[in-house]
Ligand SMILES: Nc1ncnc2c1ncn2[C@@H]1O[C@H](COP(=O)(O)OP(=O)(O)OP(=O)(O)O)[C@@H](O)[C@H]1O
């Protein structure tokens with residue numbers, strides 16, 4: 528296999544995040560040094576309250592009040608305007624969070640197509656792309672349902688489809704399969720695995736040790752710090768050997784659509 532040159536996409540230098548004031552002051556992130564290469568699939572584990580979600584929020588530019596340095600693709604996030612950060616968030620980053628809400632007045636397909644508006648995609652193309660990803664998630668028959676007509680697991684899958692529809696190169700997932708049954712979890716994990724194989728970077732928080740088999744690296748956290756950091760023999764997927772998500776995936780999705 529060809530040797531892949533590592534390309535750091537995320538570099539954290541003595542990252543700290545402090546919450547509260549006075550007696551209530553504490554560090555949720557307490558000095559993290561970490562380099563994440565393009566195309567890695569990282570699983571983050573650790574006990575409740577150790578700072579996993581706080582870290583994801585920082586990585587996803589949702590929280591910029593930090594100490595230390597966060598470099599995203601060679602640029603220190605501290606130097607980016609909030610407008611620039613919002614642009615990067617909408618173009619490059621896909622969030623899969625547990626508390627995501629669909630817009631109740633919109634159909635499933637309109638919800639999924641929403642992020643593409645910010646990319647300037649035409650309406651017809653938006654609906655086509657949304658339809659394709661819904662088919663990938665086995666939700667093709669629910670395109671024109673309203674959110675209240677879905678089960679909890681289906682709602683979660685629609686929200687995940689919405690997070691991934693604009694082909695983000697960095698995917699941040701906070702317990703993406705937390706509330707799902709094993710069938711729905713499998714669909715989500717296969718989709719993440721596929722995104723990983725196409726060269727995208729995935730950072731996933733999970734409490735489920737079995738899901739770490741999808742990852743190329745497992746990081747455990749404790750009290751706002753990294754406790755262990757282990758490269759894993761990548762059993763379920765391989766790193767960076769395929770082209771990033773984009774044209775190829777679209778073609779595949781288009782084919783599925785017309786089939
Ligand atoms: N907005 C906030 N204000 C004050 N403290 C906060 C805030 N957000 C998180 N914390 C604290 O920071 C610490 C880390 O929280 P975080 O949500 O990152 O934990 P976690 O590892 O994601 O836990 P879980 O596995 O339960 O989701 C906790 O002690 C939490 O109480």
Ligand SMILES: [Mg+2]
Nearest residue numbers: 579580581701
């Ligand atoms: Mg959390």
